[in-house]
Amino acid sequence: MRKLFWQMNVTVDGFMEGPNRELDYTAQVLDKDFDRYATEMLESIDGILLGRVTYQLFAGYWPSATGQDADRMNELPKTVFSRTLQEVEWKNSRVVQENIAEEVVRLKQKRGKDLALFGSADLASTFIRHGLIDEYRILVTPFVLGSGMPMFKGIKDRLTLKLLKATTWSSGVVALCYQPA
């Protein structure tokens, strides 16, 4: 079965967003090392999974963005998991409203490259509870916020991980890569 990885930007204290939904500090991630990583990563996948909130953020940005990564983001098939979203306009997107776990398993069983889940903390917690995530890619930005939206917000039980790789980028970001132990 192919791999599904969850990639997210977090602060040193584990927040994906500030207390007022700020995301500005994640601009820190964007340096040459990130670009290199992103281009390779986008070549390694052939599908993107998203929750509604992250989908809407991306759909408002990528269609008008330019460059190799933007082209790839716009081309790749995107599956949005949402009970409320009625229609999706971003190229190659579709909505899945129910049977989330079954749909993810079905996607993973198809032959192909890896699948990526970006951000989408709520959806990620559902995936984790169903044991659907094969790899965690945590991009730690050098900030402490004190409060905000935690990356593991819907998890109740301890999760043991195995470190695969820790890479340092020139921006001061540490890319931590784990798999479930």
Added chain:
Amino acid sequence: MSEKKSSKVKKMRKIIAALQVSVDGFIEGPNGELDWAMAEDEETWKDLFEMLESVDTFILGRVMYPAYEQYWLAILANPAGILPVSGRIASKNEIAYARLADKTPHLVLSKTLDKVAWQTTRIVRDAKEIRKLKQQSGKDMQVVGGATLVSSLMNLGLIDELRLMVNPLVLAGGKALFKEVKERHALKLVRAKPLKSGKVSLTYSTNPE
């Protein structure tokens, strides 16, 4: 780098907060669990002992101090005895730490604590005193914990360096290390070092240029 600005300016001693955390930023599990942080790991001890070579003072908060004192005094009193909390016998690294700590001045920041059992420990009533000590000459000072103390010192701008030993697990709740930090702090990554155990030692400076 910035050290060579002026030979007349003496480098001030640093206050370093060094703690074990989970990937999600907790220093204790939802029920105070510390088993994961106390698991014996040679590289973690080596990393700590290396840092302690440049440290001459330990700083603790009131909440953490009593159990800390009890634990290390128990080892000093009987290095071969069964320990509180862990329920096992002290490792050679723990014995070495207890002996080092016994010779290292400790400060406990507390408005209410009225006595301590360890002769090496002094109660400090106000963080101003820590600021004063920081301006005196000496080696670096290490903040051992816990979360409330680290947050208060962060809020006062008294932490110069964070050394986080990120353990490969998600605790999914518990005591968040930076829970009482009031505003955003931009950090500068100094070093990221993965250990064989799967821990990653992250060092940040709190004073980015």
